Amino acid sequence: MFDPVVICFLLIGFGIVMYGVLDGFDLGVGVLFPWAPTDEDRNVMMSSIAPVWDGNETWLIYGGGVLFAAFPLAYSIALPALYVPLMAMLVGLIFRGVAFEFRLKEKRFRQIWDYTFWAGSCLAAMAQGMMLGAMIEGFEVTGRHFSGGPFDWLTSFSVTTGVGVLFGYGLLGATWLNMKTRGATEVWARSVARPLALLVLLFIAMVSFKTPLAYPLIAERWFSFPNILLLSPIPVITAWVGVSLLRSLARGDVRAPFYYSVGLFLLSAAGLAISLWPNIAMPSLTIWDAAAPPKSLHFVLVVAMFSVPIIIGYTIFVYRIFRGKIDPEQSFY
Numbered sequence: 592m593f594d595p596v597v598i599c600f601l602l603i604g605f606g607i608v609m610y611g612v613l614d615g616f617d618l619g620v621g622v623l624f625p626w627a628p629t630d631e632d633r634n635v636m637m638s639s640i641a642p643v644w645d646g647n648e649t650w651l652i653y654g655g656g657v658l659f660a661a662f663p664l665a666y667s668i669a670l671p672a673l674y675v676p677l678m679a680m681l682v683g684l685i686f687r688g689v690a691f692e693f694r695l696k697e698k699r700f701r702q703i704w705d706y707t708f709w710a711g712s713c714l715a716a717m718a719q720g721m722m723l724g725a726m727i728e729g730f731e732v733t734g735r736h737f738s739g740g741p742f743d744w745l746t747s748f749s750v751t752t753g754v755g756v757l758f759g760y761g762l763l764g765a766t767w768l769n770m771k772t773r774g775a776t777e778v779w780a781r782s783v784a785r786p787l788a789l790l791v792l793l794f795i796a797m798v799s800f801k802t803p804l805a806y807p808l809i810a811e812r813w814f815s816f817p818n819i820l821l822l823s824p825i826p827v828i829t830a831w832v833g834v835s836l837l838r839s840l841a842r843g844d845v846r847a848p849f850y851y852s853v854g855l856f857l858l859s860a861a862g863l864a865i866s867l868w869p870n871i872a873m874p875s876l877t878i879w880d881a882a883a884p885p886k887s888l889h890f891v892l893v894v895a896m897f898s899v900p901i902i903i904g905y906t907i908f909v910y911r912i913f914r915g916k917i918d919p920e921q922s923f924y
Contacts, residue, residue, distance in 0.1 A: 595888040599661035600871065600878045602895055606654030608860050612763070612853055613647035613906070616640075619764020621687060621712025622757060623783060625705060632776045633705065635917055637691070639771040642913040644691070648684070649902055661891045664735060665871045665881040671737045672730045673722050673744055680718035687711030713757060720756025724749030727802060727867070729874040748801060755794030759856065762787040766849040769840075773916050777845075784848060785840050792833045795859055799826070802866055806874075809866045822865065829858045 617640040627633045659666045670677070686707055694704035721744060728748055731739035765787055768780035803810035813822055836851035869877045882888065 596882045610650035615760045616763035616767040617644040619760035622761045624709045662881040676718040683711040683714030716757045716760045717753040720753035721749040724752030758790045766852045770849045
């Protein structure tokens with residue numbers, strides 16, 4: 592029989608992965624925005640994400656809603672622990688959305704809105720990465736309540752994961768532009784993607800070494816026998832995907848670099864899931880400890896049965912309609 596707790600947890604994981612990939616590349620476009628060679632290139636960059644960027648954020652709402660309904664204890668602990676970076680992320684997303692619309696209409700101040708779009712994208716990306724680092728490090732809990740301070744999340748490790756996610760989103764954005772644009776914009780995006788790929792691989796390695804050293808349980812998960820044999824394909828495949836990404840960029844491939852970048856993201860997510868399972872909040876709050884009553888979980892599953900296929904269907908429909916490279920003369924933006 593299926594465990595509703597595990598299914599709800601997998602639904603959250605699915606939502607996080609979908610959000611990270613889909614909103615990751617359009618946040619990455621914003622991270623790269625000021626460095627584009629010309630204003631025309633920036634317009635093309637906007638056109639590449641205009642049909643999809645707001646729909647991508649649906650997955651953020653979906654993941655937060657399932658967490659609140661299915662794991663209220665984890666939600667009640669994580670929310671006060673992460674108030675500051677969470678609000679920073681929301682502010683970044685708001686400024687980003689406002690700048691997206693205003694730069695088109697208010698051309699006199701376009702440069703200001705360009706930098707607002709960039710700053711909002713960077714703030715949202717950094718905040719998400721720092722929240723990820725804070726969740727890996729864990730929260731101070733007394734009884735069933737968060738008992739730490741408002742800035743416990745701010746550590747050298749969370750800053751590292753924040754910068755890593757910033758570069759990761761930048762890589763997704765650069766390879767997306769390589770796939771969706773033409774001419775000078777495509778060439779520029781491919782040239783930017785190469786150093787970003789190296790930086791992302793460096794940060795993946797740093798986090799991969801840091802977490803086992805900091806947490807003996809994670810070290811045991813990865814390096815005890817027979818786990819070391821069963822899990823060894825993950826770092827090997829990650830290295831292979833990284834090398835393949837760099838080679839595809841050197842060859843001037845159009846689609847492959849984006850797919851390899853997504854692969855790096857998925858492998859990193861898989862590695863984190865293996866390290867943290869079955870905890871939903873470190874160091875010791877498991878998904879079963881944090882789960883809602885069975886009736887609430889069953890309600891969540893019934894709602895997900897209808898809502899998730901609708902969201903997936905809409906996402907596939909939109910990406911299919913707007914597939915292919917952007918024509919600068921027929922801009923969506």
